[in-house]
Amino acid sequence: MPLRLSIISLTLVLSGCALDGRQSFMDPRGEVAWLQYDLFMLTVYVTFGIFIAVGGTLLWTVWRYRERVDDDPNEHPPQSHGNPLVEFVLIAISIGLLVIIAIPTVSAIVYTHGMPDEPDSLLGSYYHGDMSDGAEEEVLTIYAYGWQWWFSFEYPQLGIVTGNELAIPKGKVVRFELRSKDVIHSFWVPKLAGKVDMIPGRNNWMWLRGDEAGYFFGQCAEYCGESHAYMQFRVEVMEDDDFAEWVEQQRQTPPPPQEESWQDFVVLAARAPEKLVDEPAVRGAALFYGRGACIQCHAIKGTPAAGLLGPDLTTVASRKSIAAGWMEHHNDDFTINPERQYENFYRWIRESEKIKPGNLMYHVSGGMRDINLSDQDCHDLAAFMMTLRPDSL
Ligand code: HEC
Ligand SMILES: [Cu+2]
Known part of the structure; x- marks a missing residue:
């Protein structure tokens, strides 16, 4: 049992170590990351060298001075105290190694704390x-x-x-x-x-x-x-x-769901909903600006939605994930998969509390926990979300 447990935990621990994983710093693709990676590896090599030297000396000593069968238990081997030469050499080596690590470290700190002034980057x-x-x-x-x-x-x-x-x-x-x-x-x-x-x-x-x-x-x-x-x-x-x-x-702003301007659409949705086109995305937009209360927290540029508590949704459908990267809807080549995207919008609106514990879209007073949406409402809102993309996409 302990063996099985340690194998499982070891596997779990090592699974975080995929050297080229998505969030691996061991696979640098930018200048600062390279600099830090090189510094990290230099430190690893130096400390690994120290580990081998110290561990090797220890093992060698244990083996060299092991107890032997013909040892006389009453006789001690020759004793000594200190060796100035050895101590001096060890101190010198330690200082040397520290300097080897310190010089690139300090220069990397200085470099990353200043802005490189490449004319190309202006x-x-x-x-x-x-x-x-x-x-x-x-x-x-x-x-x-x-x-x-x-x-x-x-x-x-x-x-x-x-x-x-x-x-x-x-x-x-x-x-x-x-x-x-x-x-x-x-x-x-x-x-x-x-x-x-x-x-x-x-x-x-x-x-x-x-x-x-x-x-x-x-x-x-x-x-x-x-x-x-x-x-x-x-x-x-x-x-x-x-x-x-x-x-x-x-920079684009999404076109209004009907002929009218956004302002007129919102007024119409509030005063004369029967004049709205009966389409999921249009019903969703009416909910967004009305009973759904989404505009308390979300902004859509160029429209009356100007909430600041949640992400700006102006071009939310051009993103390849929602809920801060947690719900992904891209294919392997990082193009958007519209079915998964719709599903994600729907699920997020329907049950965000099950997806991100404590999330502030649900748990704030006046947030989703207080807004009563039917399943159909959530589908309509998801359909509206899908329209929030620049038309050239
Ligand atoms: C009380 C404020 C609040 C209300 C009301 C609210 N949201 Fe949110 N919304 C948030 C917050 C905060 C987040 C970010 C949650 C997170 O990722 O932890 C969010 C995230 C989202 C996202 C994902 C955006 C992204 O890029 O990750 C969508 C889509 C969304 N909300 C749609 C809606 C819709 C539709 C409504 C109305 C039915 C609504 N929200 C109502 C606060 C709110
Ligand atoms: Cu955090």
């Missing part, structure tokens, strides 16, 4: 769309906020707000301002850079560079409450053109 050098005044001369800056239990991302220079998934251009330095809206969280995309905490009342920052296009998995790395383990996010590293296209898409 926004104006690769992005040619609309941006705020003076942004051409700056690197792309993203405000990342930690919330219980999800992330919001703002691109102040580009006028984009998104949640849980963000995009950055390949090979360009990007600056992150890290803040928290409640408790301490930590921002970590293991393949791109080491973690930095998001601390309430404090502005931390970091920079990173993704050197390979791809979809990278991030995780909150500081215990922050019930659903901490489900608090993930995604970083998509894109070629310049794809990034420019992504920016354009994220």
Whole structure:
């Protein structure tokens, strides 16, 4: 039994060690991650060398001075106390090893705490769309906020707000301002850079560079409450053109579900619901702005929804996951699978409390636990969610 138990626990422990797993720092794909990986490996080699030397000496001593059959129990082997030469050599070696680790460590700290000033990374050098005044001369800056239990991302220079998934251009330095809206969280995309905490009342920052296009998995790395383990996010590293296209898409506002403007639609939904087209997505939109009370907490740009407690939903259907990365709906090649996406929206709206314990969409007063939605309502809302994507997708 103890053997079986230890095999099971060992397997569990080692299963966290897949060297090229989604969230493995052992598979670096960005400059900062490489720097930290090299530093880690250097430390591993040095300490492994020490381990072999000390362990080897110990084993050799035990073997060399073992008790033998013809030993006389009354006679002690020659005794000695200290050996200045050995001690001096050991101290010198220890200092030498510490210096070998310290020099690259300190230089890496200095390097990651300054912004590299590559002209290539300035926004104006690769992005040619609309941006705020003076942004051409700056690197792309993203405000990342930690919330219980999800992330919001703002691109102040580009006028984009998104949640849980963000995009950055390949090979360009990007600056992150890290803040928290409640408790301490930590921002970590293991393949791109080491973690930095998001601390309430404090502005931390970091920079990173993704050197390979791809979809990278991030995780909150500081215990922050019930659903901490489900608090993930995604970083998509894109070629310049794809990034420019992504920016354009994220800036769009979803078209109103009927002919009217959004404002008129909302008024109509409240005053004359019989005039609405009887389609799931339209019924869902009416619920979203009406009885569903979703707009207490969610914003959809260009519409009367301006809630701030939950993720911005303007382009939520362009994301490959919801519920902070916990419910995925992408295929292996990271294209969206619409059936799974619909299912995820439906399940999340219907029973978020079973998916993320303690989540603040359900458990806040006035949240979903107080809003009575039928099964059909949840389907209609999911159908509406599916329309929240830039039309070019
Ligand atoms: C009390 C505030 C509140 C209300 C009301 C609310 N939500 Fe949410 N919603 C949240 C929060 C907070 C999250 C993030 C939960 C998490 O991931 O932990 C969220 C997440 C979501 C997501 C996933 C977004 C993403 O990118 O991960 C969708 C979709 C969503 N809500 C739809 C709705 C709909 C539809 C309604 C109305 C029926 C609604 N919400 C009502 C607070 C709210
Ligand atoms: Cu956390």
